[in-house]
Amino acid sequence: MNMQTGNEAAFRAEIAEFCQDNLDPAVRRQSDLGLPLAQEAALNWQSKLVARGWGAPSWSEEWGGTGWDMRKLFIFEEEMAAHGAPLVGTFNIKMIGPILQAHGTPEQKAHYLPKALSFEHQWCQGYSEPGAGSDLASLQTRAEQIGDDYIVNGTKIWTSEGHLANHMFCLVRTSREGRQQAGISFLLIDLDTPGVSRRPVHHFYGAHVFNQFFFDNVRVPVANRVGEENAGWGIAKALLEHERLFSARHTEARRKLGRLERLSHEVQIDGRPAIQDAQFRDDLAKRKIELRALENATMRALERLVDDGGIGPFASVLKLRGVEVNQRLDRAIVQLLGPDALPAQAAWEGGALDGIVPDEARNAAESRYWWRGPAIAGGSQEMQRSIITKHILNL
């Protein structure tokens, strides 16, 4: 089923109704405040989506997807976010699923896709290494073939949610000949395999978000390689065009704006609600206008995707500015909270804040700190600028 302008409203209403019926208000509240969701709640939400046939919308129908066109996929995500639906299992649904459908063997698809959909497998991404960040192609974790296995040695770092995962899709070096990019393979590793160990790495505000994995003579069946040997770079780089539309993360920005606007009626400046304060209004206007432009930019990208099949380096423009818009909204929220942004997330457990600090202050500071990350991850802002200079400006 594809999207005509006429039935767009009906589709949006259908999503709204689904959220109304299935989304626990406590979960919605957590997404509004940008709080991470507990594993159990994430599983629970995914099972509801799967039951409705919406567990992995972008996948092919054969594997539990919807077969929707780009526009409909886009509207789905936007509308889900607008109703406070949590984004769950991104590595499963948006990364390994599409990669396997495009490059996996029939056996790999049959084994992994259903388990990725149900979250029986939880995937994490093992690309970065201590020495290979922006310069990812210099990665050193090696995989040597012995019989039917690869023997993997090395380390991966900054693995988000690695402590919740039982599987990792991983880039490993299988050749030292020629260009660095041409010696990399894409491997699927069961994290319970002997020789795999992990240490937690914490965010500067305290939360456990990253991990480092160590591989000490880990045996991985050659059958777990996706694509040809030494073809891993291309596989990893080909993120679905549809996903690139969300480079601006405008739906998250909209949620932040929601919190800022709610607070603007609650917080008083000089004895009046902040929304009546001239300076605050001006600041709010700036935030709203840049988000409006970002949303229009995203809609332009969608149009281009539908017309031309791709958005190319425009995704870098979306990411560069989208991250900044999000960061400035986070900052505006803590600025408005003023002293009430002092407490750490843990402070909410002791009862000290009850009746003194507005509930909307929860996770406001941490969200600001967490959002330093997207400027570094997934191609840092400097890498996006390089792409713009090279591929758009031809400098």
Next chain:
Amino acid sequence: MRFAADEDEVMIEDMLDRALQNARNAAERVDGYAPRPDAAALRVQLAELGLWGAWLPEAAGGFDGGPRLLMTLARGLGRVPTHHGLIGGCVIPGALLTRSAREDAHDLAARMAKGEIPVAVAVMEPGARWTRDSPTTRAEGDGSGYRLTGIKSHVAEGGTAEHFVVSARDEDGLSLFLVPADAEGLTVSTYPATDGTTWAMVRADGVRVGSSARLIGPGDGAAALDKAFTLAVFTAAAELLGSCEAALAQTLDYLRTREQFGKPLSTKQALQFRAADLHADIEMLRSQVLGAANALSSGYTRRARSDVAAAMTLAIQTGDLVGREAIHLHGAIGMTRELGIGYHLLRADILSRWLGSAEHFRERFMAEEAAA
């Protein structure tokens, strides 16, 4: 007054840097965080060196060191992540207690000069942001003493203090009362802030205090608070200067050693230019903090107050920028508590949320200018 440090100041800076470096080297990792010196031991050590309370008047155990010495101390502390407690546990209560005529107030100040934190100052209220001159907390006459009722929010060092200085209003105006932490009807609930320091919410429910509890006021209560907080803000600006210096230095070291694409990151002009801009911003901040120190040294004048407001505005802007850039230029490792470079952003945020935002100080600046 000159901008450059005089001989004594250079000596003090060296002494301080050595003590802080030693404390840092001796510190252990707690919970995987980058090492932070134990604050209580550090305070005592700095007190023994005669640095901690040196800015206090001699009668209160200090050396009349004044704003320049306070600046040197705060700037040094800003370079080393530690929950030092200088502003909430020494500067604000010290400035208030030394103004009081009460005898034991000076004894308490003298304990502060030794590095203890016996007193915390409870003057913020829910929803009042940085307005401190119109508390809703009431002081009602009760026999020869008073009864205090109200809620005080976000009290720095409030978790461990033996006494609170509480602002409250009666018919005559704003007064500051010294209330024992264990007074009946006083509830202290602590909470952790984002930089790991402990703060408190304090509820007074008809707390009875004697007539001598009134430390300052009613006539000069608001003015005393204003003066104490001006000194606190000045100290915060100096701390942020030190924090920016340390964050940039550590970032430059990293850029020199971190290689990507076969070369140190420090060879990339895009990053060199950013570092140059940060340096120039920090120099502006340094100039303004020194200017404020000199102005304050010659009295609590309008010019001094606008200089302090200007210094804090720049400190917040630059602290925020340098804090963010230091993290970003490190890449993912900058995001970790194991490295700890994020501490500088956490601290810049804490100081501005507690004492006032950049907007707030720009307004203060204009108010002082307009009245000039």
